[in-house]
Amino acid sequence: xxxxxxxxKLAMCSLTAVVAAAASQGVFAxxxxxxxxxLENTKVHNRVNIGxxxxxxxxxxxxxxxxxxxxxxxxxxxxxxxxxxSGKVYTSNPASTYLTTLAGIGALIRTGGPWQxxxxxxxxxxxxxxxxxxxxxxxQTISTPINIDxxxxxxxxxxxxxxxSVTFELAIADFCDASVPGAAAKDEEIxxxxxxxxxxxxxxxxxxxxxxxxxxxxxxxxxxxxxxGYADAAHTIAGDGWGSPATLKVVRNTTGTPATLTSAxxxxxxxxxxxxxxxxxxxxxxxxxxxxxxxxxxxxxSGTQQNGTNYWQ
Numbered sequence: 001x002x003x004x005x006x007x008x009k010l011a012m013c014s015l016t017a018v019v020a021a022a023a024s025q026g027v028f029a030x031x032x033x034x035x036x037x038x039l040e041n042t043k044v045h046n047r048v049n050i051g052x053x054x055x056x057x058x059x060x061x062x063x064x065x066x067x068x069x070x071x072x073x074x075x076x077x078x079x080x081x082x083x084x085x086s087g088k089v090y091t092s093n094p095a096s097t098y099l100t101t102l103a104g105i106g107a108l109i110r111t112g113g114p115w116q117x118x119x120x121x122x123x124x125x126x127x128x129x130x131x132x133x134x135x136x137x138x139x140q141t142i143s144t145p146i147n148i149d150x151x152x153x154x155x156x157x158x159x160x161x162x163x164x165s166v167t168f169e170l171a172i173a174d175f176c177d178a179s180v181p182g183a184a185a186k187d188e189e190i191x192x193x194x195x196x197x198x199x200x201x202x203x204x205x206x207x208x209x210x211x212x213x214x215x216x217x218x219x220x221x222x223x224x225x226x227x228x229g230y231a232d233a234a235h236t237i238a239g240d241g242w243g244s245p246a247t248l249k250v251v252r253n254t255t256g257t258p259a260t261l262t263s264a265x266x267x268x269x270x271x272x273x274x275x276x277x278x279x280x281x282x283x284x285x286x287x288x289x290x291x292x293x294x295x296x297x298x299x300x301x302s303g304t305q306q307n308g309t310n311y312w313q
Contacts, residue, residue: 030244031066031172031193034147037249039257040166041266043154045109048246050146053139054176055187061176063146065115065134067312069171069289069297070105070248075123076293079197081286084277088286090201098163098285101155103127105168105248109149114138121297122304129293132300134175155250162275164282167249169195171294173227178312182227182299187241192229196243197288216242225294252282 034047048068053060071078073095080095081088095102108120108131117135122128131150138146157163170193173182177189198206198219207228208221229241256268277283296306299313 030246031174031191032246033152033170033248035152036247037251038152038155039266040157040250040253040269041154042253042257044152046106046150046152046248048148048150048172050140050148050174052145054174054189054191060140061188062137062139063174063176064137064178065117065132065175066146066148067130067132067173067175067298067300068106068148068150069121069130069294071168071170071287071289072105072123072127072129072293073102073287074127075103075125076290078290078293079202079288081197081199081202081288082277083284083286085279088199090197090199090203095287097158098161099155099157099166099250101153103129105153105155106130106170107151107153108133109151111149113149114146115148119300119302120304121306123297124305126305129297130170134178137176152248157250157252157269159269160272161285162271162277162283163285164252164254164271164278165249166285166287167247169197169286169288170246170248171195171225171227171289171298172246173298175312178300182313187229190229192227192241193245194225194228194242195245195288195294196224196228198243218242225291225298227294227298 031050034049035044038044048066050063050066053063078095080091080093082091103123104127107128108118110118113133115133115135118131118133120128121130133148157166172193174191180189196207204222206219206221207224208219212218212220252269253266254268254270257266259265271282275282300311302308
């Protein structure tokens with residue numbers, strides 16, 4: 001049997017294996033990064049922590065795999081918000097206004113990990129935008145989490161900007177039944193941890209559903225991407241999924257970092273004169289992947305650039 005056929009079989013088969021994870025962080029934890037705040041210009045061995053499986057009443061189904069996308073500002077145009085102290089406000093400024101690392105934010109570590117069947121996601125220029133992993137079901141009803149190792153990049157904040165931090169909003173889909181297409185999936189099959197840019201000035205906002213869901217703060221409005229995750233009635237636990245993405249916050253290194261026995265010194269990147277946001281402390285920047293990027297890259301393909309055999313979309 002070819003590798004392509006065997007991988008497709010893994011991706012589409014029903015859930016059969018039940019494996020208990022070793023350590024518990026609580027059934028109600030969400031899919032988040034193990035290290036959600038990092039210092040700029042610092043590469044970090046990080047992890048995606050899947051805190052629980054898909055809801056079915058009060059039970060949780062086993063998790064079979066995951067798909068992870070980081071914002072790309074080279075091949076796509078992300079939605080960007082600036083918070084100067086009074087909440088996020090949309091800006092049409094390009095991402096390069098605030099940072100010089102415009103893609104390649106997360107790179108999969110393929111050694112070890114819970115799933116040996118993996119793949120990377122890249123844009124047409126070869127920039128690494130994310131990854132997928134899966135092929136074996138892990139029972140999360142009594143123990144969590146599932147950890148997928150990756151490197152978060154040494155992101156550099158633009159020295160000319162007034163940004164004190166840059167937060168990347170990730171798009172993640174956790175699978176409990178990969179045989180169900182994304183458009184038809186309910187929470188029982190797939191949990192979407194979706195970035196929804198509902199803040200002042202965003203073109204097309206507010207994004208939501210045909211019927212408002214007050215419990216999840218979902219307004220009436222059009223979908224943002226094809227993978228928002230609000231199609232079914234409601235999540236069992238408030239706060240799951242819709243508008244609740246994992247994030248990676250990069251903090252400006254205004255003082256510099258001295259060299260150690262194992263690392264080189266990092267130069268200071270102080271704020272330029274005249275920054276007024278947050279009482280002179282600088283602005284907080286939020287980078288959301290565009291709907292175009294999510295629609296293109298959250299699906300799972302055998303090829304790295306959304307090519308080859310499609311396993312799920």
